Amino acid sequence: MSSPNAPLDLTIDGGALTARLVDFPSVSGDEQPLADAVEAALRAHPHLTVDRFGNNVVARTTLGRAERVLIAGHLDTVPIADNLPSYVEGDLLYGCGTSDMKSGVAVALRLAATLPEPNRDLTFVFYDCEEIEASRNGLGRLAAAHPEWLAADFAVLMEPSGATVEGGCQGTLRADVKLTGTRAHSARSWLGDNAIHKAVEVLRRLSEYQPRRVEIDGLEYREGLNATRIDGGVAGNVIPDECVVHVNFRFAPDRTVEEAADHVREVFAGFDVDVTDSAAGALPGLAQPAARDFLAAVGGKPRAKFGWTDVARFSALGVPAVNYGPGDPNLAHKRDEHCSLTAIAETEARLRAWLG
Template sequence: MSSPNPTPLDLTLDGGALTARLVDFPSVSGDEQALADAVEAALRGCAHLTVDRYGNNVVARTNLGRAERVVLAGHLDTVPIADNLPSYVEGDLLYGCGTSDMKSGVAVALRLAATLTEPNRDLTYVFYDCEEVEAHRNGLGHLARDRPEWLAADFAVLMEPSEATVEGGCQGTLRAQVRLTGVRAHSARSWLGDNAIHRAAEVLTRLATYQPRRVEIDGLEYREGLNAVRIDGGVAGNVIPDECVVTINFRYAPDRSEAEAEKHVREVFDGFELTVTDFAPGALPGLSQPAAQAFLAATGGRARAKFGWTDVARFSALGIPAVNYGPGDPNFAHKRDEHCSLTAIAETEDRLRAWLTS
């Protein structure tokens, strides 16, 4: 459990300074309690917000009776620290664990929560735990399951790193294991056995010659990928192995359902024993929705496909159109030299503020 942090969060800091404060407040997945406590305390100091808590998930809402409600959501956790704390600034870049993914986005949302007392839409701010680990631990998933009324909205913006560019939807992901069997034998008498690792050659050939699909949805091009991500096999240095397992990851465009994605993978590996081990559906970009169109226009009119899975899929499952939009650079997420542009933090806040007040 986190130890109490004596310094409260000051939501009057500018976005870059608040990001640095959040980054210097360690919150590796599973250890977010102290940061969730600080976020809750800071938001309870805002008289215009109603604040609720469920576990280490904090939800704050305006209740102004506006015709539309928008969710701004961001996760509080980071991957394990890689000797990249405390934060520091070089030029326009703020370095440190979580700067990109996604404490800069959380800082922007907190700034807006504290200062937008009369927005043109009702707002729900969601700060949740355990996004960077197994899906069953995801705090937004817990809210969707146990407190779905807290997430009710017409549109959602997930503050995932996107370089201050709208990234629509997300890919689905499927993981499966292809199991090859053989006959164990002494390697000095290999003709008495049947090498299971050698049998994986056909699996790898199918992967190497696979032609991934590209598909355009709402004007965004999604690229699929089917790849081996792990191979397990072998008994000892003098034994012909009788088992080999190839783990496959299929990243698929959001126009495929889970069933269609599984059917496709089974067709590719027809004739082999295949077991699906993990599944997360994608999310359509939904950029044709009026709320999404308004958001796109307010943030520069540029959009691209999201490569990877994000929690926009959870909003999509609830019937809420959602996009990814945050100041961080996804190419530097989880890296030792993770960083975020201070200019991008300010730009993201300014664009969201304009959209929510104009």
């Protein structure tokens, strides 16, 4: 395991650099040492202009190209689960953050350091606090404080996607369906009105719900509306007067947050519905010229992104964006998280061919 205090060498191969980053712990909230190392390593390359905002590092080329592409990745990981230091078995590199998303960060750092004259101007963004509450997300804070740093014609978020282009992302909405009744002693239940029993109708509507499928830019997005938790009950001998069914709606990016909220209220008409949290999705934007060029360069068949990612923040800024990284999204956050060394090398090679 390399010392976290050792400088980062951005010229070593992508797999080795990924291992170096993985062995540099950076759990959400503790990214400063890694952000310091990334900043120092990038400043060593004179073709880059480097800026810092908190633990977010932005590096740009200023070559006057007709098009600007932004490549972004988050520096943080979920808490370490006895999966450091990294180690290699065959083609697989194991360790916390290998898939989500230090392999993607390594590819981006390699491109930043070794492409002094790309065919497009490039902006590289390395940000903090992606794995925790949205209010602390570094990309969100950058967008609020320095939106001009994020101006681009097209963006690539190095989220794990199995080296496959995943367009846009779903929106997400959480809501509480609140049920009320009358409290009473369970020995005299006829004097009460059981709020938990009223959840039957809510659950019936959910079980019969037919989720929508919608095609956007040739990608099929699937929606889902599901109960995720039920809270209710006072004691073993009390008829409950309150019950809450917590629901999560994952919606296609052709809906706005307001439209999604209206839909959930329509499904649960007659009940008290309180929307507690929401985030808009992102349209894939694959019809944009930059996106078409990107798809032609990296190859493969694109697919819809199921889940919410920070491409939605670029979409809100008017920048079409895709998810494209070497990691496997199904391995993110697992104790045995790992990434293919071949996928790291191939992802870098495809991006280098597109940009070089």
